[in-house]
Amino acid sequence: MRCRLTLLMLIFLNFCLISTSSAQKEEKYxxxxxxxxxxxxGKDDGASGKKVKEKEIVLAIALKLGTYIEENLPDVKVIYTRTKDVFVPLDERADIANKNKADLFISIHCNGNKNPNAYGTETYAMGLHKTDGNFEVAKMENSAILFEEDYSTKYEGFDxxxxxxxxxFSFLQNTFIEQSLNYASFVETEFATRALRKSRGVKQAGFLVLWKTTMPSVLVEVGFLTNPQEERYLISSEGQEYIASAIYRAFKNYKSTIEEKSMFVTKLNTDLKYETIVSSYDSVNTTNYSESDIFFKVQIAxxxxxxxxxxxxxxxxxxxEEYKFDQYYKYTVGSTSSFEKIVDYKKIVEEKFPDAFIIAVDQNKNLIPINEAINKINK
Ligand SMILES: [Zn+2]
Structure with missing residues (x-):
């Protein structure tokens, strides 16, 4: 018993040291x-207009956008998934972003529709589609995987x-959904107010290219190539510059908002009592996990x-509970092995934290996909 107490005290002390030093070293995000x-x-043209292919227009806009950022925000590193007319599988695009620890992923596309009158811009964040129209866009963009020979194994049988x-996608646990939607609304606002496009709004649908990214990520549909008037606009270098500069300004606004928020949290941190953090860690370690191996929690921040x-x-x-993941501290409330109970609890939590979402962890506090967790519990 005494030995255990000493050990606990040591762990306690250790946390004190870690917390103090990490707090002092913490830089503003x-x-x-x-x-x-x-x-x-490459072999995947995307949507087609009368005169151009989607792959040409989106590359031109992507390069213009990158140039604006490099010229005006020199502290930001710009990485492209392609700078030429080459085929890049969807999962590789997400990999490029993940490997480079990107802070934001922007996928640029042109829309297409059977109705030639359809026009305007849409910006998507990951999620399950709420309308047939959004579903059609996701189907169209995801069909790019049909150009990949091994798509069935690579995307786990996804059709x-x-x-x-x-x-x-209905079980998706995208930690960055709030920031993704936030950036998406900056983009649509810029399109509508400065580029004077018709904004069709911020939407959600299941896009494979966004699926495995580990940062805020959006897919921008800059206009319909199937609408002759909009196609002409998108072909013109003036049109492309308007679109690229709108996405650029949205990025600049998003960047300063995020960085201001981080300053606020840094301020809060100066009043921090280290003992308190330690006790919260301590309670995590002593929580009784005997009921089951899987726990559902509601992540609030x-x-x-x-x-x-x-x-x-x-x-x-x-x-x-507090979790450290990459450079982020994640906070969850509630803890139960019953999915039904956590769904009820989330409704209460949502009154204060509307963006709260459910996560599942095993007894070692490893994050596991919600659908996997439900399957395991039902067995
Ligand atoms: Zn596309």
């Missing part, structure tokens, strides 16, 4: 890397044209700095 993805390319395949568990922020919630 800033957006350093952006990945710009020109859709399609871009089968509605059933899209069910996986992620922050670049640690937030003390006695902060006003957490008031009224149970089982507050």
């Amino acid at each position: 800033s957006i350093k890397t952006i990945v710009i993805d020109a859709g399609h390319g 871009p044209n089968s509605a059933e395949s899209y069910i996986i 992620s922050s670049t700095n640690s937030i003390p568990s006695d902060s006003e922020f957490f008031k009224g919630f149970e089982n507050i």
Whole structure:
């Protein structure tokens, strides 16, 4: 017993040291890397207009966007998934962003529709489509995988044209959905107010190219190539410059918003009591995990700095836990092996944190996909 107590004290002390040093070293979060993805390319033309192919227009806009960022925001590193007319598989595009630890991923596309009158811009974040129109766009963009020979194994049997395949996106646990939607709305606002395009709004659908990215990510449909008037606009260098500069300004606004928020959290951190953090870690370690191997929790926030568990922020919630993941601290509340119970709990949590979402972890606190967790529990 005494030995255990000493061990606990040592762990306690250790956490104190880690917390102190990491808090002192913590730098203000800033957006350093952006990945710009020109859709399609090579054997994959994408949508077609009367005169041009999607792959040509989106590459021109992507390169213009990258140039604006390099010229005006020299502290941001720009990485392209392609700078030429080459075919790049969808999963490789996400890999490029993940490997480079990008802070934002922007995939640029042109829309197409059977109705030649359809026109305007749409910006998508990952999610399950709510309308047939959004589903059609996802199907069209995802069918790019049909150009990949091994698509069936690579995308776990995903069939871009089968509605059933899209069910996986309803269990999505994208930590960055809030930031993705935030950036998407900056883009659509710029399109409508400065580029004077018709904004069809911010939307969600299951895009494979965004699926495995580990940062905020959006897919921008810059206009319809199937609408002759819009095609002419998108072919013109003036049109391309308007579109690229709108996406650029949206990025600049998003960047300063995110960095200001991070400053606020840094400020909060100066009042931090290290003992409090330690006790919250301690409670994590001693939680009784005997019921089952899988726990559902509701994630309410992620922050670049640690937030003390006695902060006003957490008031009224149970089982507050902190996880460190990359440069982020993630906070969850609630903990149960029943999916039904956590769904009910999430409804309560949503009153204070509308963007809260459910996560599943195993007893070693490893994140596991929700659908996998449900399957395991049902067995
Ligand atoms: Zn496309």
